[in-house]
Amino acid sequence: MIAAQYKKLFLLKVYHSYYLNSGEVAFEDLEEDDRQTNLRKYNWQDFLRITPTQATLKNFKRFQLLYRFTNEGIIVFSRVMEENVQESFISIEQDLVLSFLISYKDPYFENYTAMDPLSNGKILLSNFIPEHFQEVDFELMPTESENTVFSEAFVVPRESVDTYFAEGVNPNEGNQAKGLLLVSMQGENGNLNVTNVNGTLKVNPTVFKINFDNRSTYWTYHQQANNSSVTTNSPKPLSKNGFVQIQSDSDFDEPNDDLSELQFPNPSVERIRIDENNYYSEIYI
Structure with a gap:
């Protein structure tokens, strides 16, 4: 019996600077060994869930597609002919759209994400402009070569995503999701196509990539011994790896001899407050 053959149809990479940077050093500026170390520890499923909708699960069976999670993202495979792997x-219909729900696995995701x-909004990642979203302004999902950073351009009104499912298999399916991922076999332009215009698979599959940037916050240190507080004079990046060094003589506006004796730990992501559109991390020492 000959085993079924599968070929990559497309990939989606999900990167987050909070997990990949080291302190104040961006991932792309790290030495190669350090980049590989951070990648080995990295898994996007620590903070997000991306799951196929019920309609897409049916299409996976119908067209004999598979999806697999890796530490860096998602790969969708297509079963191919033995004599021609393209x-x-x-045959995959050219108007086929695979849809996925995006939700938070980490409840503090928004705390450390820029x-x-x-x-009042939801994330929309799509390689084409669906008829349902014709009246909504949003940026198309980038490919890996673009290296685009996630921004409000990928956020659309909440109701536009919720009503997308109104006539679907489950009208309430997307209500609790934080966003929607849509992948059409024929994208808005050639670079965003998943399959060739004649329906065959690409020799080099399309690789989509979304980069989430880490948030920077003002760091407020509360000294419990003397019931006083001091805040950095500029925002500092939140990073799971590495350490951001705080200098008592330069990172605070008001010199204080008491500060020179203190250790300044980096904050956790749990304690964050918003004041006049500025974000503050609360640290108790």
């Missing part, structure tokens, strides 16, 4: 085993709270 031809899908079951984004506005999603109170």
